[in-house]
Amino acid sequence: MLINIIIFTLVIIVVAYLWNSYNKANKKEWTAVDAAFSEAWKTILLKNVSFYDALTNEQKINFEKQVLTFLHNVKITGVKTSISDEDKLMVAASAIIPIFGFPNWQYPNVREVLIYPNSFDDEFQFEGNEGEKQILGMVGNKHMDGVVILSQKALRLGFQNETDKKNTAIHEFVHLIDMSDGNVDGIPTVIMDKQYAMPWVDLIHKEINRIYENESDINPYGATNNAEFLAVISEYFFERPDLLEKKHPKLYALLEKTFNQDMDEHYKKMK
Numbered sequence: 001m002l003i004n005i006i007i008f009t010l011v012i013i014v015v016a017y018l019w020n021s022y023n024k025a026n027k028k029e030w031t032a033v034d035a036a037f038s039e040a041w042k043t044i045l046l047k048n049v050s051f052y053d054a055l056t057n058e059q060k061i062n063f064e065k066q067v068l069t070f071l072h073n074v075k076i077t078g079v080k081t082s083i084s085d086e087d088k089l090m091v092a093a094s095a096i097i098p099i100f101g102f103p104n105w106q107y108p109n110v111r112e113v114l115i116y117p118n119s120f121d122d123e124f125q126f127e128g129n130e131g132e133k134q135i136l137g138m139v140g141n142k143h144m145d146g147v148v149i150l151s152q153k154a155l156r157l158g159f160q161n162e163t164d165k166k167n168t169a170i171h172e173f174v175h176l177i178d179m180s181d182g183n184v185d186g187i188p189t190v191i192m193d194k195q196y197a198m199p200w201v202d203l204i205h206k207e208i209n210r211i212y213e214n215e216s217d218i219n220p221y222g223a224t225n226n227a228e229f230l231a232v233i234s235e236y237f238f239e240r241p242d243l244l245e246k247k248h249p250k251l252y253a254l255l256e257k258t259f260n261q262d263m264d265e266h267y268k269k270m271k
């Protein structure tokens with residue numbers, strides 16, 4: 001009798017332990033890090049990321065915390081190339097910039113970023129660049145769930161040229177935000193208030209028509225579909241908010257609400 005009770009108790013303990021481990025493994029919640037942000041890393045961000053440079057001191061601390069958490073939870077791997085701290089910090093910055101207005105938001109769909117030296121081929125998908133068939137970045141589909149691929153060249157160029165309204169890495173992370181509700185449809189319901197979804201789609205369609213008629217300064221790749229439009233216009237929003245507000249005030253206003261960021265104050269300080 002006693003032996004039965006002991007065995008029964010042991011079984012319960014083992015099952016509880018396994019259940020707990022299973023839940024932990026499947027939760028995918030990011031773990032927080034309690035580490036200081038090094039001066040060397042601050043210097044790298046100041047030099048490369050004008051979005052960060054324009055933040056207040058308090059905001060900078062929050063940005064650094066989010067960067068550390070990202071790097072602690074997402075692996076960044078160079079494929080046939082070596083990657084520097086600059087590269088890692090640019091990847092993290094690209095991930096954090098679009099969700100900076102939501103300090104506790106975590107990407108549920110990324111565990112690794114692969115960095116390729118230049119563009120790469122893929123038979124299924126490519127991110128067009130002025131009609132060239134080359135991939136600058138892509139997010140994992142069912143073959144590569146949880147993986148983002150970026151071209152090192154495009155990653156660096158995205159931060160070097162801060163006037164061309166292009167930033168491949170931000171583009172890819174915006175796709176991840178868009179798809180985290182299960183639909184890649186250009187309506188990022190995880191961050192966009194429901195009431196803005198219809199006006200947003202309406203604005204997208206109007207602007208896509210203008211792209212077709214050659215009347216828009218927005219990267220024509222955005223006319224591919226609603227999801228690409230969101231990714232492309234977000235690059236524009238975070239890189240040239242001043243110009244976007246001037247040329248597309250309605251898109252600008254809706255993006256400010258969606259990303260929960262006051263870019264008016266911010267961009268005046270951007271270089």
Ligand SMILES: [Zn+2]
Nearest residue numbers: 127175228231
């Ligand atoms: Zn895209």
